[in-house]
Amino acid sequence: MTWFKELLQGTPEMALFICLALGYAIGKVKVKGLSLGGIAGTLIVAILVGMIGGITLNDQVKNIAFALFIFTLGYLSGPSFFASLNRRSLRYGWFTLIEVVAVLGVTAVATAVLHLDAGTAAGLMAGGATESAVVGTATDAIAKLSLPPGQIQALQANVGTAYSISYICGLITIVLLTSQIAPAIGRFSIRDEAVKLWRQLSKGHVDEDAVTVMPAVVGRAQRVSAAAGQTVAQVEAALGGRATVERVRRGDETLDVGPDTRLSHDDVVVLFGLREDLVHADQVVGPEVADPGTDAIELDVAQVFLTNKALNGATVADLRKQAVEQQSGAYLTGLTRMESGLPIQPGTVINTGDVARVTGTKKDVSAFVKATGFRIDTAVKADFIFIALGIILGMLIGKITIPLGDIPLSLGTGGGCLLSGLFFGWLRAKHPTIGQYDSAAASVIKDLGLSTFICAVGLSSGPAAVALIQKFGFALPVTGVLITLIPATISLLVAFKVMKLPAPLALGAVAGQQCSTPAITAVQSQAGNTTPLMSYTIVYALSNVVLPLLGPIVVAMANAIG
Numbered sequence: 001m002t003w004f005k006e007l008l009q010g011t012p013e014m015a016l017f018i019c020l021a022l023g024y025a026i027g028k029v030k031v032k033g034l035s036l037g038g039i040a041g042t043l044i045v046a047i048l049v050g051m052i053g054g055i056t057l058n059d060q061v062k063n064i065a066f067a068l069f070i071f072t073l074g075y076l077s078g079p080s081f082f083a084s085l086n087r088r089s090l091r092y093g094w095f096t097l098i099e100v101v102a103v104l105g106v107t108a109v110a111t112a113v114l115h116l117d118a119g120t121a122a123g124l125m126a127g128g129a130t131e132s133a134v135v136g137t138a139t140d141a142i143a144k145l146s147l148p149p150g151q152i153q154a155l156q157a158n159v160g161t162a163y164s165i166s167y168i169c170g171l172i173t174i175v176l177l178t179s180q181i182a183p184a185i186g187r188f189s190i191r192d193e194a195v196k197l198w199r200q201l202s203k204g205h206v207d208e209d210a211v212t213v214m215p216a217v218v219g220r221a222q223r224v225s226a227a228a229g230q231t232v233a234q235v236e237a238a239l240g241g242r243a244t245v246e247r248v249r250r251g252d253e254t255l256d257v258g259p260d261t262r263l264s265h266d267d268v269v270v271l272f273g274l275r276e277d278l279v280h281a282d283q284v285v286g287p288e289v290a291d292p293g294t295d296a297i298e299l300d301v302a303q304v305f306l307t308n309k310a311l312n313g314a315t316v317a318d319l320r321k322q323a324v325e326q327q328s329g330a331y332l333t334g335l336t337r338m339e340s341g342l343p344i345q346p347g348t349v350i351n352t353g354d355v356a357r358v359t360g361t362k363k364d365v366s367a368f369v370k371a372t373g374f375r376i377d378t379a380v381k382a383d384f385i386f387i388a389l390g391i392i393l394g395m396l397i398g399k400i401t402i403p404l405g406d407i408p409l410s411l412g413t414g415g416g417c418l419l420s421g422l423f424f425g426w427l428r429a430k431h432p433t434i435g436q437y438d439s440a441a442a443s444v445i446k447d448l449g450l451s452t453f454i455c456a457v458g459l460s461s462g463p464a465a466v467a468l469i470q471k472f473g474f475a476l477p478v479t480g481v482l483i484t485l486i487p488a489t490i491s492l493l494v495a496f497k498v499m500k501l502p503a504p505l506a507l508g509a510v511a512g513q514q515c516s517t518p519a520i521t522a523v524q525s526q527a528g529n530t531t532p533l534m535s536y537t538i539v540y541a542l543s544n545v546v547l548p549l550l551g552p553i554v555v556a557m558a559n560a561i562g
């Protein structure tokens with residue numbers, strides 16, 4: 001094995017990709033439906049590889065990777081974060097506030113009782129809160145302490161080791177609490193409660209297929225019999241107001257269609273709309289025909305970034321009403337917030353920053369885009385000028401230092417790039433012609449940046465991992481569980497007893513305050529629909545911005561207590 005050790009010591013970049021490959025492989029392994037995920041898996045493998053000794057990634061690689069990750073995180077969160085700053089959404093801000101106060105409180109008590117150093121305290125908090133970004137902001141803060149280089153390196157290594165232990169404990173705790181323990185104690189079924197909420201959102205009309213599958217947009221050609229003598233507007237109203245008459249053929253002539261166009265017997269009309277609205281077209285218009293006798297109508301599908309301020313706090317029903325008033329044949333077939341799908345039901349609340357998937361004729365889709373936001377250009381993946389300028393600004397912000405006694409308090413690269421990412425994400429939403437950053441490309445850069453950074457932390461933590469575990473023993477995992485359990489339990493009590501939230505929204509909010517994708521996945525699986533995502537996305541956007549900023553605070557707090 002000596003040759004392998006020498007190989008990794010001589011080419012640490014190879015160690016990086018070994019850790020990524022094995023870490024993501026381990027992260028996919030499921031035990032009773034629960035998996036660690038690639039980030040935690042990479043950290044564990046990196047710590048084990050780091051125990052070989054002499055394998056490190058230089059600070060420049062680590063800093064670049066973290067800057068890319070944290071800026072992208074802020075960029076993606078920006079539109080949803082600012083859209084959540086309204087009266088209706090800010091009530092969910094209580095969950096983020098509870099998380100911040102509780103995790104700091106538990107960490108402070110643990111630091112005092114166990115005599116934790118700043119690195120171990122920050123790592124425990126990051127893992128217990130299941131927020132990987134805190135590792136970076138805390139590591140930045142430790143680097144600015146007036147301590148010998150060797151001591152700084154040891155404290156930074158403790159961040160990674162403590163994080164890896166408490167993250168595993170915190171992950172298991174939050175998943176079991178939200179998906180199993182809370183429903184058992186409360187004696188309710190998540191699925192039953194989710195169905196009730198779905199019915200409320202649907203305003204009494206529930207399409208059971210819509211729970212798992214979006215209704216398809218379809219076109220039909222009908223020969224006019226029942227609708228003879230009626231106008232186009234009357235036919236569209238009889239079909240529920242959400243289907244449109246796109247073309248009318250009378251003999252060999254294709255008519256110019258308008259709301260007042262009156263249909264005659266044996267006309268052939270081309271209808272376009274959601275499947276559920278065209279089910280009764282035979283009874284309303286006349287029998288369906290196979291050949292409409294007209295040129296094919298080309299459909300357009302667009303991803304639309306919603307920026308119209310009038311839509312903030314509006315519902316899906318409001319959006320559909322607007323389309324009807326504009327006599328638009330553009331149909332909402334998908335709605336996502338921060339890459340999480342939301343239920344397409346009349347009562348679902350929309351925020352600016354959401355992305356709507358719209359299907360319709362080209363002219364109708366263009367009209368919809370003009371009225372609601374801008375069309376995402378999927379051909380452009382990333383504007384590197386925009387991204388680079390944002391990271392430069394973030395690094396400059398991170399250099400601002402405010403003395404807090406003997407402790408230099410600053411946001412560091414992590415906090416600075418997070419704030420600049422928020423600003424640039426907001427700026428992009430306001431001025432859609434600049435700064436394209438496709439969500440798929442952003443997701444890859446975000447995950448690769450965080451994985452590389454976490455790997456660098458793990459490799460440097462390896463040699464000190466055994467000593468730290470021997471020093472504190474079971475106190476580390478127990479503290480990690482408490483940092484997760486206490487704020488989550490308080491939030492559940494507030495959600496059910498004070499705010500009177502439906503169970504899916506309460507559980508989704510608690511998963512969101514922990515920024516825990518595995519937890520919301522487990523809750524959504526139990527629910528059988530997407531209702532928990534409605535609260536999760538709001539709280540996630542808030543916590544994802546606030547929690548990383550706690551890194552320097554925890555370091556300062558631990559030093560003050562110590």
